[in-house]
Amino acid sequence: RLTAFELHHDGIPVTVACDGAIGSLCAQGRIDKFICGADRVLVADGCAVINKVGTHTVALAAKQYGVPFYVAAPLSTFDFQHHQGDVEIEERDPREVTTIGGRRLVPPGVPVLNPAFDITPPQLVDALITERGVIHPPFTPNLRRFLS
Numbered sequence: 817r818l819t820a821f822e823l824h825h826d827g828i829p830v831t832v833a834c835d836g837a838i839g840s841l842c843a844q845g846r847i848d849k850f851i852c853g854a855d856r857v858l859v860a861d862g863c864a865v866i867n868k869v870g871t872h873t874v875a876l877a878a879k880q881y882g883v884p885f886y887v888a889a890p891l892s893t894f895d896f897q898h899h900q901g902d903v904e905i906e907e908r909d910p911r912e913v914t915t916i917g918g919r920r921l922v923p924p925g926v927p928v929l930n931p932a933f934d935i936t937p938p939q940l941v942d943a944l945i946t947e948r949g950v951i952h953p954p955f956t957p958n959l960r961r962f963l964s
Contacts, residue, residue, distance in 0.1 A: 819853045819888060835870040842881035850878050851945070854889035855933060858903070859896045862938040863955035865889070866903060869931050875940035887936075888945040894959070906932040 823830040830851075833841055841847050852874070856866040865871065865887050878885040910928035914921060922928070944951040944959075951958050 819851060822888075823851065835874060838874050839877045839880075842877050842883050847878075847883055849884045849886065850874060851886045851888055854887050854893050856903075857887070857889050857894045857944065858898060858900060858935075859894055859956060859959060860899050863894075863941070863944060863951075863959065864900055864938055865936040865941060866933050867936065869934045872934040872936045872940075875936045879940050884942045885940060886943050886945055887941050891946050891948065891963075900935055903935070905934070908932045 817832060820830045820832050833847070838847070852865075852867055852871055854865045854867050858864045858866065867887075875885045877883075908930045910930055913928055913930050914926075938953070938955055941953070941955070943953075944955060949962065951962050
């Protein structure tokens with residue numbers, strides 16, 4: 817949604833769709849491209865993208881249906897030192913998925929997985945869009961040339 821705000825602010829046409837509908841919308845040909853942001857880009861892992869949970873699933877649907885998947889990320893989010901194994905993914909409060917309006921929807925004692933972020937492999941990304949230009953795969957060598 818933050819990316820939608822930025823695109824709209826810059827006069828770029830944008831539509832927001834809920835994550836759960838992405839596969840169907842792609843299959844129907846109703847989506848022509850995806851642009852998401854990034855909390856961090858792991859250069860040491862080929863430019864894997866850490867972003868809000870659901871990004872990886874959206875990228876998989878995009879790949880399945882041939883829809884371009886772009887990541888808009890300022891160069892300040894590019895991490896040249898850490899690998900995926902170094903990154904601890906925050907788990908959000910289980911009550912976000914077990915209750916609505918104080919009413920419990922899930923039986924007590926049922927484990928809940930509620931990560932705040934996921935990691936999208938670079939093979940699912942068609943281009944990285946930065947404030948200095950667009951980087952295409954293979955990302956790591958092209959990024960190094962781009963920055964030199």
